[in-house]
Amino acid sequence: MRDTHEIDFNDELLAWYDRNAREMPWRIGPADRSSGMRPDPYRVWLSEVMLQQTTVAAVRDYFLRFTSRWPTVESLAAAPDEQVMGEWAGLGYYARARNLLKCARVVVESHDGCFPDSHDELLNLPGIGPYTAAAIAAIAFDRPETVLDGNVERVVARLYDIHDPLPGSKPQLKQRAAALTPAVRPGDYAQAVMDLGATVCTPRSPACGICPMRTRCRSQAAGTQADLPRKTPKKPKPTRYGHVYITQTADGAMLLERRPDKGLLGGMLGWPGSEWSDAPSDTAPFASDWRVLPGEVRHTFTHFHLILQVWATSLPPGAAPEDMILLDKHAFRPSDLPTVMRKAFDLWRNQ
DNA sequence: GATACGTGGAT
DNA sequence: TATCCAAGTAT
Numbered sequence: 001m002r003d004t005h006e007i008d009f010n011d012e013l014l015a016w017y018d019r020n021a022r023e024m025p026w027r028i029g030p031a032d033r034s035s036g037m038r039p040d041p042y043r044v045w046l047s048e049v050m051l052q053q054t055t056v057a058a059v060r061d062y063f064l065r066f067t068s069r070w071p072t073v074e075s076l077a078a079a080p081d082e083q084v085m086g087e088w089a090g091l092g093y094y095a096r097a098r099n100l101l102k103c104a105r106v107v108v109e110s111h112d113g114c115f116p117d118s119h120d121e122l123l124n125l126p127g128i129g130p131y132t133a134a135a136i137a138a139i140a141f142d143r144p145e146t147v148l149d150g151n152v153e154r155v156v157a158r159l160y161d162i163h164d165p166l167p168g169s170k171p172q173l174k175q176r177a178a179a180l181t182p183a184v185r186p187g188d189y190a191q192a193v194m195d196l197g198a199t200v201c202t203p204r205s206p207a208c209g210i211c212p213m214r215t216r217c218r219s220q221a222a223g224t225q226a227d228l229p230r231k232t233p234k235k236p237k238p239t240r241y242g243h244v245y246i247t248q249t250a251d252g253a254m255l256l257e258r259r260p261d262k263g264l265l266g267g268m269l270g271w272p273g274s275e276w277s278d279a280p281s282d283t284a285p286f287a288s289d290w291r292v293l294p295g296e297v298r299h300t301f302t303h304f305h306l307i308l309q310v311w312a313t314s315l316p317p318g319a320a321p322e323d324m325i326l327l328d329k330h331a332f333r334p335s336d337l338p339t340v341m342r343k344a345f346d347l348w349r350n351q
Numbered sequence: 352g353a354t355a356c357g358t359g360g361a362t
Numbered sequence: 363t364a365t366c367c368a369a370g371t372a373t
Contacts, residue, residue, distance in 0.1 A: 099371080
């Protein structure tokens with residue numbers, strides 16, 4: 001049963017959203033929204049996958065390029081893998097791009113090109129988990145589903161002054177969030193809570209002074225909001241070392257490899273290289289007059305730091321060694337590389 | 352439940 | 363410089 005507190009919360013937050021909703025390329029305008037128009041499920045899905053663990057600012061241009069190049073799920077499903085991985089390069093978490101393609105192809109081949117409109121059916125699709133299934137159902141189809149992302153966790157933990165640390169407190173937060181989800185405009189409500197978390201109820205220095213929930217927020221009353229939500233401490237990152245091998249032929253072609261689909265940077269283009277470990281071997285992939293470039297590439301992944309040496313050589317024009325890809329001057333685009341590989345290229349180019 | 356999985360911006 | 367953090371998912 002929904003109590004008065006929750007009804008007031010919904011009204012206040014939706015009113016705030018109507019005044020403050022941020023413009024985003026995947027959203028429809030207020031006029032269309034109030035006339036009952038729904039956003040394109042394809043665009044909602046694409047934006048939500050891109051937004052997983054990624055900021056709106058980082059996603060915007062990627063979304064515009066993807067939808068310009070592939071305006072429909074059919075066109076995306078028909079795209080070659082390499083083109084999609086290249087367009088995703090730099091955005092990170094590359095399993096998302098591999099699952100994006102899998103999902104597009106399932107939707108086209110098994111769902112007649114239409115995204116399912118229920119949480120449970122969406123959850124069965126590749127790359128769609130509990131959050132994204134709820135987000136698509138709510139935003140694209142206006143289903144009363146409860147989204148629970150980092151923003152909602154923070155807003156709810158503060159609103160109810162919940163001190164139990166994440167991720168253990170997730171079920172409790174989910175229950176609170178579900179009790180707040182209204183039957184009216186659930187899609188707008190979901191986006192409203194996330195916008196509030198992103199712009200007002202921020203992780204550090206929350207703007208409680210302008211928060212529409214100020215008078216209803218228990219942690220604001222208790223003065224504990226800056227310490228919430230609590231999180232279990234993270235493990236320190238180890239440092240790993242390795243080399244990459246950058247080879248150019250006399251006619252300007254570059255020697256690369258396609259990384260295996262599983263694991264780090266899976267499916268992406270990259271330079272051949274050593275293992276990344278405490279003490280990498282210094283065995284080059286083939287005999288040549290290798291030059292070790294001055295400087296190094298430093299890059300931090302989710303769970304380790306990486307320090308990379310760059311070895312460079314040149315070859316006469318010809319065939320690529322086994323399992324490697326020779327891309328000529330026009331076919332090679334540094335923007336197709338994941339960031340760590342692009343850093344190595346930049347070091348090589350500026351040598 | 353714990354771990355693997357990217358990147359860039361803010362502090 | 364170091365740490366945190368972002369509209370999480372798969373295994």
